[in-house]
Amino acid sequence: MLDRSLLRNFDLLLMVAVLALCGIGIAMVYSATNTTIDLADYWERQLFFMLVGLAVLLAVAFFDYRHLELLAQPAYAGLVGSLLLVYLFGAVQGGSQRWIGVGGTLVQPTEAGKFLLIIFFAWYLSRFQEQLQRFGYLLAALFLLAVPLTFVYLQPDLGMAITFAFIGGVLILVSGIRLWHIAILGMGGLAALPFLAGTLQGYMVERLQTFLDPSSNRDASFNVLQALISIGNGSWLGKGWGHGSQNQLHFLRVRHTDFIFSVIAEELGFVGTILILLLLFFVIWRLVRIADMAQDQFGRLLTMGVASIIFFQTFVNVGMNLSIMPVTGLTLPFISYGGSSLISMLLAVGLAQSVVMRHRKMDFQ
Amino acid sequence: MFERSERTATLATAMVRLGLLAAFLLLAGRLYQLQILQSVTYQAQADANRFRFIEVAPPRGVIYDRNGEILARNRPSFVIAVVPAELSDDLIDTDVDEERLAIERILRALKADSDPEIALNLAEVMFLRLGRADFADVVTSAGVDLDYRLVTLQFVEKDGETERLVERPTLIPDLSKQLPLEGLVALVYRAVELGTQGSSFAAIPLLELVNRERAFDVAEEIFQLPGVKVQQIPVREYVHEELVSHTLGFLGPIPALAAEIYEAEGYRDPNEQVGLNGLEYTYQDELRGVPGQKYIEVDILGREMRTVGQVIEPLPGLNLRLSIDIRLQEVMYNALAATVEKVKSPHAVAIAMNPKTGAILGLVSLPSFDNNIFSEGIGPEYLALEADERKPLINYAIGGLYPPGSIFKLVTATAALAEGVIDPTSVIVDNGPIYLRNRFFPDDLSQAQKFVSWNHKLGIYHGRLTVVEALALSNDIFFYWLGGGFPDSLEGLGNERLAKWMNLFGYAGQTGIDLPGEVTSFPPDDQWKRINLAESWTTGDSYNMAIGQGYVLGTPLQVLVSTAAVANGGYVMKPQIVQEMIDAEGGLQWEFTPQVVRELPVSKSLLHYVQQGLWAVVNAPYGTAPNSRVAGVTVAGKTGTAEFCQWDPAIEDCAFRDKDDNLPFHAWYVAYAPFENPEIALVVFVYNGGEGSTVAAPVAQEVLNFYFNGPPPAEEDIQTATSE
Known part of the structure; x- marks a missing residue:
C-alpha cells in the first residue's frame, strides 16, 4: 500500500527528461569518441554507468530522505575530516592537492563532498529555521560553510570552492533570511574581495587571464576558440550526428567531457542546443517545483541543493563552451562522459524523487 | 518575525x-x-x-646523354620524423617533462644511443635545422662536451646598400664525433620546441636517407610509439658521380639569399630542392615541371583524410637529352686525370664540341666532385670538398680566365689575312730576337725591349716563313710582326684591330653556353689599359697580345669556340649542351637549333690558309704536334704554351718559377677532325702543365682516337690474337 502511494507521486516527467538527457549523452559520447581508437568503447561504458546510476536513483528514491537528518552532523564531520586529511597527507597531481589514497586508488573527497554539504546545510538551516533571522545564527551558518570551503580553496580547487559557495549561498538564501542581513553580507563580501584576490593561486590567475584576454595564452585559448568554431559551425540544424568536422577531425579537444556541449552544438545545431538547454532547465525547474511541494523544510532545502548543483554545473559548463565563463573542469550534467559525474547526478535526482514521493504529509500520518 | x-x-x-x-x-x-x-x-x-x-610535387625530369644513357634520375628515400603535437597527450596543460621522456623513448627505439651511424645522422640533421650557434648552445647546456673545427665560411656582409660575400674563419661543431644520448635528446627537444611555434603538427625530420630496409626495421620498432612518422621523399641520384658533375650540377634547398626570388616565382615550400648549379640550375623550371594541386580534408594532425576538391594533376618535369656522350666524357676524364696526376697540376679542362653545331660532346673540369654528396647531407665527403683549396666546385671550363698563349695565333693570323696586313704568300724572316727601341731613348739599344721566339732558346732560327709555316712552327717573331708591325717593313694589326678580332672570335663577354657561372672577359685595348693600369698602349703590348700573352685572357670554352670557328669555315657558334626536351610521354617539346653568333668577316679562301696552318701543326714534318695524329683521320691542331704569373703574396712573386727563374707555363692544345669535314673540335688545358705539345696534345690524341676508332682492344684480346 505504501509503495503504491509512493509510486503515485514519483515524478515521471522529471524521470523522462533525465533519461532523455542520458540517452543523448551516450549518443554524443559515441560521436565524440568513435574516431579515437583508445576511446572507442566509451559509449558502452557510459551506458553501463547510466544503468548503475539508474539503480542508484531508484534505491535512493525509495529510501526515506528524512533519515538523512540523522546523518547531517557525521556528514559534516566526515567532510571536514577528509578535507583535513587531504590537506595534511593528500597526493599532489598537476600542481594541486585534491586526492587521497584509499586502498591503492586516488579518491577526490570533494565530489561526494557536495552531497555531504547539502545534507548538512539542509539539516542546519531547517533545524534552526526560526533562529535564522538572528544575525548570530546566520554568521554561524556562514562560518560552517567557510571551513570546508577554505580547505578546498587551499588545495587549490577554485572551481569546487565556488561550487561549494554557490550551493551554500543558495541554501541560505532560500531558507529565508532578512533582506538587510543580505545587504550587510553583500557589502562585507565586496570589502573582502581585494584580500581574496591576493590569495589566488597562479593557475587560477592564468585561467582568468585566458578568459579575459585570450591572446595571453595561445595554447589554452586554442581550445576555447575551437569550441566557438564548433558551435558556430553548427548553425540552425547542425552538421548531423557523427558529421561535425571540428569534432570528427579532432580540432576540438576534451570533446567527450568538458566540451561535449560544443559537439552537440556542431552536430545538432541551434535546434539541438536549445532542446538540450530546455531539457536541462526543465529538470531544474521540476526540482524547484519539488522543493516547493516538499512536506518539510529539510526536504525543501535538500531538493534546492540538488537543483543548485545541477544548475551551477550546467550554467558554468555551457557558459565555458560559449566563452562567457572561464574554463573550469565542471562537466555537463547527465551528458558529459564520466562514471562518477553521471552516477552522482542520478543520485541527486534520486534524492529529489525521494522528497517528492513523500510530499503529502497525509500519506504518512 | x-x-x-x-x-x-x-x-x-x-x-x-x-x-x-x-x-x-x-x-x-x-x-x-x-x-x-x-x-x-x-x-x-x-x-x-x-x-x-596542397601542392603535389611533380617528378623531376630525368637527364640523358646523347645515346639515351641516364645521367640523373630520382630515387626514393626515407625520412623518419616526429610530430610534436603527437608526442604528448590531448590535455591543455601538458607537463613539459613528458615530452622530453617521449623523445628519449623514440631515440632509444631508433638506437641513437648505441648505433654511431644513427647518432651522427641525427646530429647532422639537427645541425642543419638549428644552425651552428643554437646547436652548440643546446648541446653544451645539456652538459655534453662538444668538439669544434675551424673552417672558413662565407658570410654576407651588408655595406650600406651593397651586399658582399666575405670569408671568415669560424668555429663549427665537429659533427664527426658521436654525441651521447643526452645531447641528442636536448637537440630534438629544442627542435620540437621551435617546431611548435609554427604548427605543432608539422613533422620534424630526425633521420634522413635511411635506406629501405632500415626504414622498414625502424617502422616496425617505432610502430607503438606515438608521434613518429616514416615519410618517403625522392632524392636526386647522379649515376656517373664525379664524371659529369660540373655539367649536371646539383640540387639543394632554396638558398636564403634567393628566397624572395623563388617565392615570387611561385615556389611555396621554402625548403624545396632546386637546382643550384649546372644544368639543374639552368633548366630548373623545365626539370621541375608544374606542381599539381589537391584540395584535401585534414584532421588536427594534418593527416590527409580524403581528397575533396578537384585535383590538378602535377605536370612532370621535362626530360633533358644532352649532346654529351658519356663514353667520350669518360675517356676525356680519365685521360685528363692521368695527365693531371703525372704533372701535378692543380686543375685542368678538356672540352669537346661539334664545331658545326656548337653541341658540347664532353666537358671535364678537374678536380671534380661527386654531386651525390649534396643530396646526402653534410657528410665527411662534403666537408672535404668544402676544405679543398683547389675549389673543385668551380667549373674551370667556363669559370677560369687564362692566357691562351700560342693558340691565340689563329686569331692573329686570321685577322692579319682578313685585314690585308699580309697575304698568304707574304714572307717574314725569323733571324733571331727582335728589339723594340725605347720610345724615349731610341738610340740606346741597351734600353730596348727584347722579344724572342721559343725556338731561340734552342738555338734554332726558323728563317723565311709564310703564315702556314709560322702557324705550324708556332713561330713568335712572325706573329710579333703581325701584331705590332716592324718599323719600315710592315704595318702590324695594332691594338685596335687585334681587340676587334678578339671580339669577333668570341673572346669578349660570354659564349652563352647553357651553364651558370660563366665568367666575362674583356679584350684589352688602349682604353682598357689606360683605365686599369694608367698607362698607354705600346707596340710591345701588341707583340705580346699577338701571341696570346700579356693582357689576353680567355676561358677554355672561349678558346674552343674560336678554334671551332676556324674549323667550320668562319662561324662563331653558341656552345650548347641540352639538345632536346622530352615530356613524360616521350613527346619532343623543344629542340635546339644551332645558333651562329656571328660570321667572321673573312673570305673562305683566306681562312683556308689558317686551316692549312693548323693542318701542318699535326701533319707537316716540322709541325709542333705530330703526336696528336690519329689513325684513319686527318687531324688539325694548335699547341699553346702560355706563360703565366700566379701572384703569391707570401713570396711577393709569381708562384711555380723554375730553377732558372723562368715563369711557369699552362699547357694548351686545340684540335679538330676530320680536317676535311670537321665533326669534333677539342680543347685541352692543363694549369701549370708545361709544354702544350707534350702534355696537352697526347690527351687530345687519346680522345680523338676513341672518338674515331672506338675503345682500344683490351689486353686479353691482343694476347689471344697473338697466340693464335
Whole structure:
C-alpha cells in the first residue's frame, strides 16, 4: 500500500527528461569518441554507468530522505575530516592537492563532498529555521560553510570552492533570511574581495587571464576558440550526428567531457542546443517545483541543493563552451562522459524523487 | 518575525525561478548569436581548419646523354620524423617533462644511443635545422662536451646598400664525433620546441636517407610509439658521380639569399630542392615541371583524410637529352686525370664540341666532385670538398680566365689575312730576337725591349716563313710582326684591330653556353689599359697580345669556340649542351637549333690558309704536334704554351718559377677532325702543365682516337690474337 502511494507521486516527467538527457549523452559520447581508437568503447561504458546510476536513483528514491537528518552532523564531520586529511597527507597531481589514497586508488573527497554539504546545510538551516533571522545564527551558518570551503580553496580547487559557495549561498538564501542581513553580507563580501584576490593561486590567475584576454595564452585559448568554431559551425540544424568536422577531425579537444556541449552544438545545431538547454532547465525547474511541494523544510532545502548543483554545473559548463565563463573542469550534467559525474547526478535526482514521493504529509500520518 | 522570513523564503523561490529564466535566456541568446548570427564566420573558420590546398610535387625530369644513357634520375628515400603535437597527450596543460621522456623513448627505439651511424645522422640533421650557434648552445647546456673545427665560411656582409660575400674563419661543431644520448635528446627537444611555434603538427625530420630496409626495421620498432612518422621523399641520384658533375650540377634547398626570388616565382615550400648549379640550375623550371594541386580534408594532425576538391594533376618535369656522350666524357676524364696526376697540376679542362653545331660532346673540369654528396647531407665527403683549396666546385671550363698563349695565333693570323696586313704568300724572316727601341731613348739599344721566339732558346732560327709555316712552327717573331708591325717593313694589326678580332672570335663577354657561372672577359685595348693600369698602349703590348700573352685572357670554352670557328669555315657558334626536351610521354617539346653568333668577316679562301696552318701543326714534318695524329683521320691542331704569373703574396712573386727563374707555363692544345669535314673540335688545358705539345696534345690524341676508332682492344684480346 505504501509503495503504491509512493509510486503515485514519483515524478515521471522529471524521470523522462533525465533519461532523455542520458540517452543523448551516450549518443554524443559515441560521436565524440568513435574516431579515437583508445576511446572507442566509451559509449558502452557510459551506458553501463547510466544503468548503475539508474539503480542508484531508484534505491535512493525509495529510501526515506528524512533519515538523512540523522546523518547531517557525521556528514559534516566526515567532510571536514577528509578535507583535513587531504590537506595534511593528500597526493599532489598537476600542481594541486585534491586526492587521497584509499586502498591503492586516488579518491577526490570533494565530489561526494557536495552531497555531504547539502545534507548538512539542509539539516542546519531547517533545524534552526526560526533562529535564522538572528544575525548570530546566520554568521554561524556562514562560518560552517567557510571551513570546508577554505580547505578546498587551499588545495587549490577554485572551481569546487565556488561550487561549494554557490550551493551554500543558495541554501541560505532560500531558507529565508532578512533582506538587510543580505545587504550587510553583500557589502562585507565586496570589502573582502581585494584580500581574496591576493590569495589566488597562479593557475587560477592564468585561467582568468585566458578568459579575459585570450591572446595571453595561445595554447589554452586554442581550445576555447575551437569550441566557438564548433558551435558556430553548427548553425540552425547542425552538421548531423557523427558529421561535425571540428569534432570528427579532432580540432576540438576534451570533446567527450568538458566540451561535449560544443559537439552537440556542431552536430545538432541551434535546434539541438536549445532542446538540450530546455531539457536541462526543465529538470531544474521540476526540482524547484519539488522543493516547493516538499512536506518539510529539510526536504525543501535538500531538493534546492540538488537543483543548485545541477544548475551551477550546467550554467558554468555551457557558459565555458560559449566563452562567457572561464574554463573550469565542471562537466555537463547527465551528458558529459564520466562514471562518477553521471552516477552522482542520478543520485541527486534520486534524492529529489525521494522528497517528492513523500510530499503529502497525509500519506504518512 | 517568522512570517517575514517566510515571505523572504517565498520571495527567494520566486527569485530562483526568475534567475533560472534569466540564465536560460542568457545562454539561449548567446547560442543564437554564435550559431545563427555569426555562423558564417565560424563555418569559414571550421573550413579553414580542415581544408587545405596542397601542392603535389611533380617528378623531376630525368637527364640523358646523347645515346639515351641516364645521367640523373630520382630515387626514393626515407625520412623518419616526429610530430610534436603527437608526442604528448590531448590535455591543455601538458607537463613539459613528458615530452622530453617521449623523445628519449623514440631515440632509444631508433638506437641513437648505441648505433654511431644513427647518432651522427641525427646530429647532422639537427645541425642543419638549428644552425651552428643554437646547436652548440643546446648541446653544451645539456652538459655534453662538444668538439669544434675551424673552417672558413662565407658570410654576407651588408655595406650600406651593397651586399658582399666575405670569408671568415669560424668555429663549427665537429659533427664527426658521436654525441651521447643526452645531447641528442636536448637537440630534438629544442627542435620540437621551435617546431611548435609554427604548427605543432608539422613533422620534424630526425633521420634522413635511411635506406629501405632500415626504414622498414625502424617502422616496425617505432610502430607503438606515438608521434613518429616514416615519410618517403625522392632524392636526386647522379649515376656517373664525379664524371659529369660540373655539367649536371646539383640540387639543394632554396638558398636564403634567393628566397624572395623563388617565392615570387611561385615556389611555396621554402625548403624545396632546386637546382643550384649546372644544368639543374639552368633548366630548373623545365626539370621541375608544374606542381599539381589537391584540395584535401585534414584532421588536427594534418593527416590527409580524403581528397575533396578537384585535383590538378602535377605536370612532370621535362626530360633533358644532352649532346654529351658519356663514353667520350669518360675517356676525356680519365685521360685528363692521368695527365693531371703525372704533372701535378692543380686543375685542368678538356672540352669537346661539334664545331658545326656548337653541341658540347664532353666537358671535364678537374678536380671534380661527386654531386651525390649534396643530396646526402653534410657528410665527411662534403666537408672535404668544402676544405679543398683547389675549389673543385668551380667549373674551370667556363669559370677560369687564362692566357691562351700560342693558340691565340689563329686569331692573329686570321685577322692579319682578313685585314690585308699580309697575304698568304707574304714572307717574314725569323733571324733571331727582335728589339723594340725605347720610345724615349731610341738610340740606346741597351734600353730596348727584347722579344724572342721559343725556338731561340734552342738555338734554332726558323728563317723565311709564310703564315702556314709560322702557324705550324708556332713561330713568335712572325706573329710579333703581325701584331705590332716592324718599323719600315710592315704595318702590324695594332691594338685596335687585334681587340676587334678578339671580339669577333668570341673572346669578349660570354659564349652563352647553357651553364651558370660563366665568367666575362674583356679584350684589352688602349682604353682598357689606360683605365686599369694608367698607362698607354705600346707596340710591345701588341707583340705580346699577338701571341696570346700579356693582357689576353680567355676561358677554355672561349678558346674552343674560336678554334671551332676556324674549323667550320668562319662561324662563331653558341656552345650548347641540352639538345632536346622530352615530356613524360616521350613527346619532343623543344629542340635546339644551332645558333651562329656571328660570321667572321673573312673570305673562305683566306681562312683556308689558317686551316692549312693548323693542318701542318699535326701533319707537316716540322709541325709542333705530330703526336696528336690519329689513325684513319686527318687531324688539325694548335699547341699553346702560355706563360703565366700566379701572384703569391707570401713570396711577393709569381708562384711555380723554375730553377732558372723562368715563369711557369699552362699547357694548351686545340684540335679538330676530320680536317676535311670537321665533326669534333677539342680543347685541352692543363694549369701549370708545361709544354702544350707534350702534355696537352697526347690527351687530345687519346680522345680523338676513341672518338674515331672506338675503345682500344683490351689486353686479353691482343694476347689471344697473338697466340693464335
